[in-house]
Amino acid sequence: MIEQTARGMAEQIVTHAPKGWARAVISGRAGGGGSGMTGGYTVPGTRAPMRLPEMHSRLMRLAEVIREERGWDPVSWEIDCRPSGEYRLVTFRDAVGRVTGHGGGYEVVLDPDYRLPQPGLRQQAGTAAPAGDPELAATRFRAYLERRAAILGHAEELPTPVTVAALDEAERRIGRPLPADLRALYLIADGDGIGYRHRCLIENNAWLSLESLVAEYTDRREWQDRPWFGWDLEWDAVVFDTTPGDTVRRCGGHPGWIRFATSEDGNYLAVDMDPARDGRPGQVIATGRDYDDGPVYVADSITSLLQRHLDLLEQGSYEKYDDYISLRGACDVGTRQIIGGIPDEVPPTLQAIHINDATGIVDLSPLTAAPGLRRLHLNRSTTADLTPVRDLPVESLRVTLDGGALTPLAGHRHLASLDLNATAPVDLTPLRTAPNLHGLDLSGAEIPDLTALAGLANLRYLALARQQWATLLDHGSVPPGLAAVRLAGGDVTFDDALALASRVGLDTGDALRVTGSL
Numbered sequence: 001m002i003e004q005t006a007r008g009m010a011e012q013i014v015t016h017a018p019k020g021w022a023r024a025v026i027s028g029r030a031g032g033g034g035s036g037m038t039g040g041y042t043v044p045g046t047r048a049p050m051r052l053p054e055m056h057s058r059l060m061r062l063a064e065v066i067r068e069e070r071g072w073d074p075v076s077w078e079i080d081c082r083p084s085g086e087y088r089l090v091t092f093r094d095a096v097g098r099v100t101g102h103g104g105g106y107e108v109v110l111d112p113d114y115r116l117p118q119p120g121l122r123q124q125a126g127t128a129a130p131a132g133d134p135e136l137a138a139t140r141f142r143a144y145l146e147r148r149a150a151i152l153g154h155a156e157e158l159p160t161p162v163t164v165a166a167l168d169e170a171e172r173r174i175g176r177p178l179p180a181d182l183r184a185l186y187l188i189a190d191g192d193g194i195g196y197r198h199r200c201l202i203e204n205n206a207w208l209s210l211e212s213l214v215a216e217y218t219d220r221r222e223w224q225d226r227p228w229f230g231w232d233l234e235w236d237a238v239v240f241d242t243t244p245g246d247t248v249r250r251c252g253g254h255p256g257w258i259r260f261a262t263s264e265d266g267n268y269l270a271v272d273m274d275p276a277r278d279g280r281p282g283q284v285i286a287t288g289r290d291y292d293d294g295p296v297y298v299a300d301s302i303t304s305l306l307q308r309h310l311d312l313l314e315q316g317s318y319e320k321y322d323d324y325i326s327l328r329g330a331c332d333v334g335t336r337q338i339i340g341g342i343p344d345e346v347p348p349t350l351q352a353i354h355i356n357d358a359t360g361i362v363d364l365s366p367l368t369a370a371p372g373l374r375r376l377h378l379n380r381s382t383t384a385d386l387t388p389v390r391d392l393p394v395e396s397l398r399v400t401l402d403g404g405a406l407t408p409l410a411g412h413r414h415l416a417s418l419d420l421n422a423t424a425p426v427d428l429t430p431l432r433t434a435p436n437l438h439g440l441d442l443s444g445a446e447i448p449d450l451t452a453l454a455g456l457a458n459l460r461y462l463a464l465a466r467q468q469w470a471t472l473l474d475h476g477s478v479p480p481g482l483a484a485v486r487l488a489g490g491d492v493t494f495d496d497a498l499a500l501a502s503r504v505g506l507d508t509g510d511a512l513r514v515t516g517s518l
Contacts, residue, residue, distance in 0.1 A: 001065045002091075006514040009058050009079055010087035014518060016053040017083070018043055024081040026052065027098040027494060031063035031074030038100050039078075066091055066512065078494035085518035090494045092511040096501050098494075099232045102419075103443060103463060105488040106497030107232055110506055114483035115228055116438060116460065119239055119395075120249030126275035130282040132181030132301035140306040141185055144201070147313045148325055156199050158189035162210050170210050174217045174258065179271050179282030181302040182260060186210055198264075203284075203298065203305065204326055205261035205269050216259045216268075227252065227292075231484040235439035235461040236396040236417035238375045240294035240336055240351045245372065247279035248272055248295050257287060257295075265289065269298065293336075293352075337375075346370050355381045361402060364388040374414075382423070400444075406430040417461075420445045428452040442468065443488035451477040463488050466496065473503050 013024050021041045028037030035056050059077075067073045076097040081087045095109045149155040167183050191209035192199040198206035208216065228234060239250040249256075249272075256274025266289030273281050284298040284305050299305040309327060312318060317328040334349030341355055346366050352375035355362055362383045367373055368391065376389065377398040386408040389397065394412075398419035409415055410430035415437055420426065421444035428447055431437060432455045440456075441463035450468060453459070454477040462479060463486035464472065472478055487500050498508045 002062070002069065002089075002512065003514055003516065005058065005062050005065050006079070006087065006089040007516055007518070009055060009062070009089065010081050010085075010516070010518060012053050012055060012058065013079065013081045013087075014083075014085070016051070017041055017081075018051060020044065020046075021083060025078065025493075027076070027078035028059065029074050029076050029094055029097055030059040031067065031072075031094075035059035035063070038098060062091070070510070070512070076494070080493075087516055087518070089514040090498070090511060092494075092498060092508060095506060096494070096497050096508070099486060101232070103441060103486070103488045104490045105443075105463070105486050105492050106494065106500075107230075107484060107486045108497060108501040108504065108506060109231065109484045110504065111483040114460065116234060116237075118249075118251040120251035120254065120276065123246070123249050124277040126247075126277055126279040126281065128275075128278075128280045130179060130181075130301065131280045132179050132282045132303040134180040134184035137181035137301075137303040137306060138184040138188060140303065140310060141188055144306055144309055144313070147310065148201075151313070151318075151320060151325060152323060156192075157194055158199065159191055159194060159209065161188055162186045162190045166210060170214050173214050176256070176258065176273055178258065179273070179302060181282065182271055185302065200324070200326075202261045202302075202309075203269055205263050207261045208259070213258065213260050231461055232486070235484070236398070236419060236441075238293065238352065238396045240374060241372055242285070242295060242297040243334055243349055244278065244297065246276050247283065247297050248285050249274065249276045250294055252292055252294065253287065257285065259287075262288075267291070270295075271302070342366050348372075351375065353377070354379055357381065367392065377419075401426065409434055411435075417441075422446060432456065441486070441488070443486075451475050453477055453479050457481055460484070462486070465489055466492060469500055469503075478504060 017024060018041055021043050023042045026037055026039035028035065037052060041051055062077065063075055066075050072093040074094045075091050076094045077089065077091040079087060079089045097107055099105050099107045167186060171177050192201045192207040193209065200206050239252060241250055242248040254274060257270040257272055259268040259270045261269040268288045270285050270287050272283045272285050275281055275283055280300050283300050284302060286296040286298055312327045312329050319326045335347040336349060337352040338350060339354045341358060346369040348370060350370035351372050354377045356379045358381035362378060362381050364383055365388045368388050373392045373394055375396040376394050378400055382400040382402045384402045384404045386404060390408040393414040395414050395416040397415060400421040402423045406426060407430050411433045413435055415434045417439035419441040425446045425448045429452055432452060438458055439461040440459060443463050443465040450472045456479045459479040460481060460483045462482055465488050469487060485504055487497050498511055502508045
């Protein structure tokens with residue numbers, strides 16, 4: 001059956017081929033409810049566009065056949081077709097798969113259960129008392145409703161309140177206490193929604209009913225851990241700190257965050273019941289779909305947030321749309337990320353900068369004005385001196401080094417990932433004293449002595465070019481703790497990746513290969 005499926009894929013690729021094509025190499029992933037592919041046709045003398053035929057139904061059939069035959073789901077695949085009609089299909093479980101984007105190549109996952117720990121789990125826990133006051137919160141909430149009613153010309157209809165017993169049961173079900181000031185609000189109204197219409201009382205978000213709060217916590221627990229997007233995206237990921245710093249744990253999600261309001265687009269307000277060192281239990285944060293870089297601190301409590309809402313109404317900082325009020329003046333966290341070049345005045349709140357296509361050698365010294373810089377990426381840009389990085393908490397560093405050395409990174413306690421390109425050979429020895437370095441991409445650098453990698457016991461991800469891998473493997477110097485590796489390069493094949501996977505300890509003997517001719 002797989003032979004028939006492979007032939008159908010080849011027929012479709014050949015049928016849609018452009019004039020004068022010499023080869024088509026297409027790869028991707030199928031199964032798990034979806035499919036994807038990349039690659040295209042080679043046309044000598046031209047820069048052929050990425051003309052890919054629509055193959056979703058055939059790919060899902062491929063996934064179905066292989067699932068029945070081997071039990072793999074999803075699967076990775078690559079098909080190579082020629083104008084002569086010859087074709088070759090290679091498939092394997094998705095432990096080996098094509099990587100698109102920066103660097104390209106194939107990724108090999110050696111430990112599918114390993115996840116890089118979130119930095120927030122290592123932060124010191126907060127010990128301060130809650131800032132919220134249930135009686136004051138109730139007083140402010142009633143005053144807030146009265147002022148809104150004066151603006152609208154009528155009181156807003158809200159759900160009936162819940163009981164103390166219902167609140168106690170909700171806490172039992174989620175296994176955590178709710179802040180006292182949030183409990184006080186539920187004793188006034190069970191959220192702000194009547195049917196499908198919400199008043200969006202809190203920070204312009206729909207305030208969830210108590211039952212919806214519990215369901216959000218217990219039925220969708222996957223958000224409580226930061227989503228894992230695969231090693232190609234995660235190996236150099238960074239979670240930003242909040243402003244003020246060290247108040248909220250640097251996590252993409254956490255069991256101590258209880259969502260109680262939503263903007264209905266995948267983003268939420270949550271009360272944080274497990275804050276970092278300088279935080280307070282019950283503080284309000286923003287988290288969700290648009291906060292993969294980390295949560296945003298909103299207020300130290302529901303009580304304080306309500307006072308801010310009262311102040312905004314008093315100042316006239318709102319818009320009235322028919323029967324709806326939208327507050328203006330959301331919390332300002334400052335500039336956390338810059339894409340482009342280094343500005344004349346570097347904002348002290350800067351945590352990430354992408355320096356793109358700079359002319360000349362980039363001087364990094366102005367970045368010392370950003371004491372919280374976590375991500376420094378030089379894209380198609382070059383620097384000669386990493387000394388300014390020495391005293392910055394940079395965790396993700398992507399750099400092209402022009403004749404410089406890695407010496408300033410020796411003992412760097414924050415550096416977690418390094419993507420290195422270089423114009424001259426580079427000595428890796430300084431990296432052996434970077435205690436938290438877990439990811440390296442050296443595919444764009446000449447490394448005279450790759451055996452230094454053997455001493456990086458904490459390394460979990462390593463990307464090298466074909467010849468670099470051959471050298472490292474021949475010397476028996478592969479770091480011992482790798483969970484994933486990448487064979488970098490735009491011209492590497494699935495077979496190349498399977499060969500590497502085998503050499504680094506993954507059994508690939510059951511890979512499927514089908515050849516034929518139309």
